[in-house]
Amino acid sequence: MSATEQPNHRQRRAVFLSTPGLWKTGHGRQHPMKPERLLRTHTLLEAYGAFDAPNVRVVTPPPATEDELALIHSENYVEVVRILSEGGTWTETREYIVPWRYGFSEGDNPIFPGMYETESLKAGSSLTAAKMLYNDECDVAFSFGGGLHHAAKSSAYGFCVFNDTAIAIQWLVNQGLRVAYVDVDVHHGDGVEAAFYDTDRVLTICIHQDGRTLFPGTGFVDDAGINEGEGYAVNIPIPPYTDDDTYLWAFNETVPPLLERFNADVVVTELGVDTHYEDPLAQVMLTTAGQTAIYEAFDALAPRWLACGGGGYNIDVVPRSWTLAFGVMSGQEFPDELPEAYTSKFGGQFLRDHVQPEIDDLTQKRVRQRMEEVVAAVKQQHKL
Ligand SMILES: [Zn+2]
Numbered sequence: 001m002s003a004t005e006q007p008n009h010r011q012r013r014a015v016f017l018s019t020p021g022l023w024k025t026g027h028g029r030q031h032p033m034k035p036e037r038l039l040r041t042h043t044l045l046e047a048y049g050a051f052d053a054p055n056v057r058v059v060t061p062p063p064a065t066e067d068e069l070a071l072i073h074s075e076n077y078v079e080v081v082r083i084l085s086e087g088g089t090w091t092e093t094r095e096y097i098v099p100w101r102y103g104f105s106e107g108d109n110p111i112f113p114g115m116y117e118t119e120s121l122k123a124g125s126s127l128t129a130a131k132m133l134y135n136d137e138c139d140v141a142f143s144f145g146g147g148l149h150h151a152a153k154s155s156a157y158g159f160c161v162f163n164d165t166a167i168a169i170q171w172l173v174n175q176g177l178r179v180a181y182v183d184v185d186v187h188h189g190d191g192v193e194a195a196f197y198d199t200d201r202v203l204t205i206c207i208h209q210d211g212r213t214l215f216p217g218t219g220f221v222d223d224a225g226i227n228e229g230e231g232y233a234v235n236i237p238i239p240p241y242t243d244d245d246t247y248l249w250a251f252n253e254t255v256p257p258l259l260e261r262f263n264a265d266v267v268v269t270e271l272g273v274d275t276h277y278e279d280p281l282a283q284v285m286l287t288t289a290g291q292t293a294i295y296e297a298f299d300a301l302a303p304r305w306l307a308c309g310g311g312g313y314n315i316d317v318v319p320r321s322w323t324l325a326f327g328v329m330s331g332q333e334f335p336d337e338l339p340e341a342y343t344s345k346f347g348g349q350f351l352r353d354h355v356q357p358e359i360d361d362l363t364q365k366r367v368r369q370r371m372e373e374v375v376a377a378v379k380q381q382h383k384l
Pocket of ligand 1: 185186187272274310311312
């Protein structure tokens with residue numbers, strides 16, 4: 001489908017992949033990746049009546065099968081995750097499992113009961129989204145439980161066990177499609193980038209807080225792909241304290257021309273909302289207005305749009321920003337006052353931010369100077 005044939009937004013068929021199994025269990029009480037992020041988002045959308053619109057469908061995804069997980073992960077790792085999840089310590093070939101060799105330890109990636117079921121369901125969610133887009137059953141699909149962009153072939157990493165996003169992309173590539181991936185999570189999408197670093201079938205674009213100041217410490221401008229993939233990995237490392245205007249300027253200077261040049265069949269996005277100024281894990285200063293402008297840009301740029309969730313650790317911000325995202329996807333505008341069915345359980349008042357982050361003039365000036373340098377370097381690296 002070309003951009004000119006894009007259905008008008010009111011008619012855009014939007015799918016929301018959701019089921020309580022996605023938030024049934026999680027990394028533990030003290031961990032920032034709280035399952036309640038997903039419960040709250042589903043509850044808020046439901047309270048707004050978002051799922052009642054005639055162009056919207058809520059779809060219950062099945063878990064990804066072992067073969068589907070193996071589109072990206074090693075069979076050994078898939079087995080290890082299953083056994084650790086069940087409390088076991090030996091593989092069928094009598095390998096004694098040393099959890100840290102597979103990225104598991106207290107801290108970022110604890111082993112938890114039901115881990116295999118929950119995490120394979122997140123992978124199944126993004127994969128179902130990919131299949132529905134491919135089969136022309138929808139125009140946009142939001143796998144809000146996915147976006148686990150750090151998971152590696154044989155290792156958990158950065159709160160991520162299975163890389164649902166890379167699995168969905170690989171499946172689409174196997175059907176012969178060209179896929180562009182744009183990651184606006186505040187952290188570099190290292191796992192997805194690594195999975196497609198040597199191919200020209202997938203363009204990866206990651207905009208993230210500079211790796212010298214934030215986990216995972218990678219994703220610099222000259223990391224641009226290898227072999228056939230040279231030039232097909234784009235990294236835009238942004239300075240801490242970047243605000244809405246500066247971010248959107250950098251986005252508009254780079255992302256639309258890159259997507260237009262690549263001309264993908266499907267655009268896959270990782271919509272981590274840890275770019276928000278109230279996020280406890282990073283220092284980028286976006287508001288829900290800036291994040292909504294990003295969603296609107298994707299809506300205009302993506303012929304078919306597979307949206308995945310991702311990071312976001314302020315539990316009051318995540319449901320609001322992803323509700324705004326699904327509003328853009330499905331052509332719905334929600335009242336600013338949060339519905340009572342939501343506030344009676346989770347508190348809060350407004351859907352959109354009413355307070356702006358405070359950034360002093362000198363910091364803002366330095367950020368803008370640095371951003372101009374970064375954008376110039378990206379344009380040079382990628383001949384824009
Ligand atoms: Zn993140």
